Amino acid sequence: MARVHIDVMLKDEILDPQGQAIERALPSLGFEGVRGVRVGKHVVLDVDDRGDLEEQVADMADKLLANPVIERFTVRVE
Amino acid sequence: MARVHIDVMLKDEILDPQGQAIERALPSLGFEGVRGVRVGKHVVLDVDDRGDLEEQVADMADKLLANPVIERFTVRVE
Structure with missing residues (x-):
């Protein structure tokens, strides 16, 4: 059994309003010097081990979890 | 400048309907042996280096990105 982490993010050229909203809110909470905030999905799953x-x-990520037109994903196996 | 990755996930004891929907959809797409699917947020940001x-x-995650009542987060600095 392997634990797999998949991060699905909007491609860099796609506007990310949620990230921008967070970036704009941070200074008023006292956090300065933060840039380039991007928000995506994090999927964790357990898969039977195989080659x-x-x-x-x-x-799986390509077919179900990400929209390959506007999103890219990275896979990390633990 | 450091790149920071923050994963915000629902706590294990909180039901995750989005993860369950994915888990149920996978066999019909030909993916067997996947369990425990959980979906959360992945936030990437660039922060000025400091101690x-x-x-x-x-x-920041505690105040703005996560709801500490139902979510937990992990921070990874690159």
């Missing part, structure tokens, strides 16, 4: 694990998970 | 970086970011 092609990373390939399978990437396929 | 108390991790502490500052944890404070």
